Amino acid sequence: MxxxxxxxxxxxxxxxxxxxxxxxxxxxxxxxxxxxxxxxxxxxxxxxxxxxxxxxxxxxxxxxxxxxxxxxxxxxxxxxxxxxxxxxxxxxxxxxxxxxxxxxxxxxxxxxxxxxxxxxxxxxxxxxxxxxxxxxxxxxxxxxxxxxxxxxxxxxxxxxxxxxxxxxxxxxxxxxxxxxxxxxxxxxxxxxxxxxxxxxxxxxxxxxxxxxxxxxxxxxxxxxxxxxxxxxxxxxxxxxxxxxxxxxxxxxxxxxxxxxxxxxxxxxxxxxxxxxxxxxxxxxxxxxxxxxxxxxxxxxxxxxxxxxxxxxxxxxxxxxxxxxxxxxxxxxxxxxxxxxxxxxxEPGAPAGPIPAPAGCLGRYANGDTVFEVTRAAGGGLLLGFGGAPRAELLCDPGLRFVMRELGSGTCSPGRFVADPLTERIDYLQITGRLAARTGDDSGPA
CATH class of the missing domain: 3.40.710.10 (DD-peptidase/beta-lactamase superfamily)
Incomplete structure (x- = not known):
């Protein structure tokens, strides 16, 4: 050395x-x-x-x-x-x-x-x-x-x-x-x-x-x-x-x-x-x-x-x-x-567009922090908290995604987590924080 x-x-x-x-x-x-x-x-x-x-x-x-x-x-x-x-x-x-x-x-x-x-x-x-x-x-x-x-x-x-x-x-x-x-x-x-x-x-x-x-x-x-x-x-x-x-x-x-x-x-x-x-x-x-x-x-x-x-x-x-x-x-x-x-x-963007998983849209909460997954104008997914979109979610196969921050372009991995029996998406996980769904999704994915 x-x-x-x-x-x-x-x-x-x-x-x-x-x-x-x-x-x-x-x-x-x-x-x-x-x-x-x-x-x-x-x-x-x-x-x-x-x-x-x-x-x-x-x-x-x-x-x-x-x-x-x-x-x-x-x-x-x-x-x-x-x-x-x-x-x-x-x-x-x-x-x-x-x-x-x-x-x-x-x-x-x-x-x-x-x-x-x-x-x-x-x-x-x-x-x-x-x-x-x-x-x-x-x-x-x-x-x-x-x-x-x-x-x-x-x-x-x-x-x-x-x-x-x-x-x-x-x-x-x-x-x-x-x-x-x-x-x-x-x-x-x-x-x-x-x-x-x-x-x-x-x-x-x-x-x-x-x-x-x-x-x-x-x-x-x-x-x-x-x-x-x-x-x-x-x-x-x-x-x-x-x-x-x-x-x-x-x-x-x-x-x-x-x-x-x-x-x-x-x-x-x-x-x-x-x-x-x-x-x-x-x-x-x-x-x-x-x-x-x-x-x-x-x-x-x-x-x-x-x-x-x-x-x-x-x-x-x-x-x-x-x-x-x-x-x-x-x-x-x-x-x-x-x-x-x-x-x-640091994860990069997927090689090509991958459809978002069904039933992922909606709100997820952990304590006072509330995340909202919405549909972007171009068909992708946006993640917002505090009222404004903060990142785009680029879907990988399965329920994983790359979160790319708007502005800085910094990427980090995340995922949706589904109930193994019902296959309903119950959680959003980002940087180790797990937020639970607070209601039904806000429309078809």
Missing amino acids: DPDRLHRVLAELAARHQVPGAQLAVLHGGDRFLVHTGVADTATGAPVEADTAFPAGSLTKPFGAALAMILVADGDVDLDDPLDGPLPEFGAGCLVTLRQLLSHTAGLPSDVPEGTAGTGDRARWVARHCRTEDLAHPPGTVFSYSNVGYVVVGRLVEAVTGMTWQEAVGAVLLEPLGIRPAFVAGPERTGRPVAAGHAVQAARGRVLSVAEQDLPEVELPNGGLALSAADLVSFARRYFAGCPDPAPLDRATADDMCFDQLSSIAVGPYGMADGWGLGWARYDDGAADVYGHDGTGDGTHCSLRFDPSNGSAVALTANANTGARLWADLAPRLRELGLPVGDRP
């Missing part, structure tokens, strides 16, 4: 995608490599350093899962008991377990409704918005990626430890790993340098610094950590089969977190991953099972992948909204170097 080559590749791809600054950390064959490039904030010109933290977005979730699993290992919480005992304000806790929360099978809505975050009082928020009537799906039946679920995990940590979530994740998990805690919001921020996000406006040739992360304090367990690429790889190393002492986890807990929880689940994480453990996504990559997570903040992107069996890991941090495209271009380069990452190329 040549660090100069890694640096050249990172700098080349950062320039291609107008990413102001990035870090790439690699652990392979027992050797560690860390390269970085560019500036942490175009407004100040501060350079990216090895210790610069980047807003990690949803890559915060595996850290919160590990914290919760430490409490399980200590006997403070049971993975499979209903949570209304330790968390009486959690109305749906009589039906939901911690295992379900960590594996996104608890049935809670995908996203925190806009305008409900309030002052950051997580106990009050959970009491108001996580009742049985708020469930989007029956617990334990389907995978549906849920930020709400990790708000509940954060509240559970607070109830058990008597600390704030930030205090607990720092004291119990990060500091024992030698990671200096940093957060994008809340009173526990540190003096550690944190990169600013950036919005790339390619059509206008502009890259604008994002003043701060727009993350309500109640959602810190979803995406509140700021971490370096070196921090991410150091954390991943705890899950390697050859790591005899993954403290503050134990060996059994680390192994359990990488065990796929979805074997009995009817609908999995299509288009997002190939399976899911307790906090970690699982990706198929030939003979290897690769684990990891992605995270997107306001103008930032981070990715982490690791192979527990051979002890390799790779992490990217990038401070622009084009960071996901940088990662997509980086993945095949890493594979050439013998680093499996499990990622697949």
